[in-house]
Amino acid sequence: MGAGHAHPLHLQRDSPVHRIAPEVKIAATVLFTIVVVLTPRTEFLAFAGYALLLAIVAALARVPGGWLARRATIELPFVLLAIALPFAGHGPRTDWLGLSLSVDGLHGAWNIFAKGTLGVLASLLLAASTTMRDLILGLDRLRCPQAFTQIATFMLRYLDVLADDARRMRIARLSRGYDPRFLWQVKAFAVGVGALFLRAYERGERVYLAMLARGYTGRLPAPEAPRPPVRQWLAAGALPAASAGIALVTVLS
Amino acid sequence: METTTAMHIANGIVDGPVSAVFAVLAAAALAFCVKKARADLDDRLAPMAGLVAAFIFAVQMLNFQVLPGVSGHLLGGTLAVVLVGPWVGALCVSTVLIIQCLLFADGGLTALGLNITNMALLGTAAGYLLVAGLLRIMPKTPGGLGATALIASVVSVTVASQGFVLQYALGGTTDLPLPAVAGTMAGVHVLIGIGEGLIAATTVATVARVRPDLVYAMRRFRKPATAEIGVPA
Numbered sequence: 001m002g003a004g005h006a007h008p009l010h011l012q013r014d015s016p017v018h019r020i021a022p023e024v025k026i027a028a029t030v031l032f033t034i035v036v037v038l039t040p041r042t043e044f045l046a047f048a049g050y051a052l053l054l055a056i057v058a059a060l061a062r063v064p065g066g067w068l069a070r071r072a073t074i075e076l077p078f079v080l081l082a083i084a085l086p087f088a089g090h091g092p093r094t095d096w097l098g099l100s101l102s103v104d105g106l107h108g109a110w111n112i113f114a115k116g117t118l119g120v121l122a123s124l125l126l127a128a129s130t131t132m133r134d135l136i137l138g139l140d141r142l143r144c145p146q147a148f149t150q151i152a153t154f155m156l157r158y159l160d161v162l163a164d165d166a167r168r169m170r171i172a173r174l175s176r177g178y179d180p181r182f183l184w185q186v187k188a189f190a191v192g193v194g195a196l197f198l199r200a201y202e203r204g205e206r207v208y209l210a211m212l213a214r215g216y217t218g219r220l221p222a223p224e225a226p227r228p229p230v231r232q233w234l235a236a237g238a239l240p241a242a243s244a245g246i247a248l249v250t251v252l253s
Numbered sequence: 254m255e256t257t258t259a260m261h262i263a264n265g266i267v268d269g270p271v272s273a274v275f276a277v278l279a280a281a282a283l284a285f286c287v288k289k290a291r292a293d294l295d296d297r298l299a300p301m302a303g304l305v306a307a308f309i310f311a312v313q314m315l316n317f318q319v320l321p322g323v324s325g326h327l328l329g330g331t332l333a334v335v336l337v338g339p340w341v342g343a344l345c346v347s348t349v350l351i352i353q354c355l356l357f358a359d360g361g362l363t364a365l366g367l368n369i370t371n372m373a374l375l376g377t378a379a380g381y382l383l384v385a386g387l388l389r390i391m392p393k394t395p396g397g398l399g400a401t402a403l404i405a406s407v408v409s410v411t412v413a414s415q416g417f418v419l420q421y422a423l424g425g426t427t428d429l430p431l432p433a434v435a436g437t438m439a440g441v442h443v444l445i446g447i448g449e450g451l452i453a454a455t456t457v458a459t460v461a462r463v464r465p466d467l468v469y470a471m472r473r474f475r476k477p478a479t480a481e482i483g484v485p486a
Binding site: 119 | 269284287294299300302303304306308310311341344345347348351363452455456458459463464467
């Protein structure tokens with residue numbers, strides 16, 4: 001478990017952004033995303049401004065652009081839907097390179113692409129600069145109900161257990177000459193899934209009982225961290241504040 | 254490709270006001286679930302809830318091909334309600350969605366209310382009602398429970414997909430023909446539901462066979478004598 005607190009999207013760095021308290025970062029990310037989504041889709045300059053803000057944050061967090069770009073491909077399925085929109089939409093149409101495109105569909109596609117990308121990038125920056133443990137701690141300090149943080153804590157611990165057991169079972173299958181392709185992989189998974197579940201549960205149950213024996217009461221003992229200083233709130237608040245400023249200026253002008 | 258959209262709605266597909274309404278709706282429903290779940294979340298259910306959440310998280314990463322170019326993943330709502338009950342089940346699925354959204358950038362942050370309404374509320378509610386109803390007439394055996402989970406999965410996934418259609422009708426940012434969206438979503442999701450149902454059915458049947466004490470949905474039907482015996486795997 002010692003090394004299990006990071007996650008695939010976490011980027012170990014020592015930067016001002018990494019040092020900000022998790023609850024502050026979560027609040028800033030949520031507010032920023034709300035501003036982005038509320039921006040009218042034809043305010044193209046505003047979206048450029050948001051992208052610039054995120055680039056500044058990425059530079060401060062020392063997260064490389066290539067790293068962000070590669071992980072942002074998680075968004076691709078959504079963008080695929082967006083590509084279909086200009087062809088399938090209704091309303092007035094425009095001609096571009098001999099293709100008849102719906103204006104509403106074009107705007108819709110831009111809307112999904114721009115807001116989706118900015119949202120994904122903001123979440124990626126949060127993920128890159130926050131460990132899972134800190135994230136749950138942050139949610140807890142933001143008064144997230146204990147039922148949630150408890151489920152989330154166990155979920156993150158069991159994820160490693162599940163992944164390890166699944167890997168062991170897969171290696172066991174492969175070493176017995178099992179080499180399925182395409183849909184037939186599903187069969188082995190489905191046959192073994194119940195066993196995987198039980199194996200993981202019984203491992204996890206032992207961990208849980210050990211935790212209870214050591215005084216676990218439904219909440220992980222958090223080191224008594226002082227409340228984040230006001231300047232952290234101010235520093236992180238600069239992101240949503242600046243984006244709200246951009247939104248106001250572009251909408252009003 | 255619309256499949257993936259339904260599983261996880263990104264920012265900007267449904268407009269702001271509708272997203273906000275569903276966010277409020279989802280928050281209110283979840284607050285209710287938290288209240289009801291407190292009674293359920295005992296020593297046995299707490300680690301189970303965590304494992305169910307982790308399991309749902311893991312199987313959501315496993316995409317299976319449904320049609321050429323279309324891949325879908327499980328929602329896990331039915332599995333959750335069978336093993337941990339409706340209230341904790343809804344919380345498990347929501348936890349997965351929130352963590353995916355915050356840490357894995359999967360699904361838009363402002364679309365979280367929409368996603369939770371579809372997958373955690375609509376999906377689990379439909380799944381639970383069906384499981385509770387079907388278990389009255391089905392044989393109370395591992396096989397019967399598996400068949401119940403299969404049927405409930407197909408229906409719950411399809412219902413969840415129609416939740417997206419409703420939200421799109423209310424606040425879609427583009428004008429697509431609605432019957433076509435509804436038809437595509439329903440058709441694809443019946444197939445996904447069958448895949449999900451098979452996985453859920455094998456899982457709950459195995460658990461019911463080896464550790465019947467862990468199956469929430471069977472608590473009502475259990476005879477007191479067998480309740481205390483946990484057969485080690």
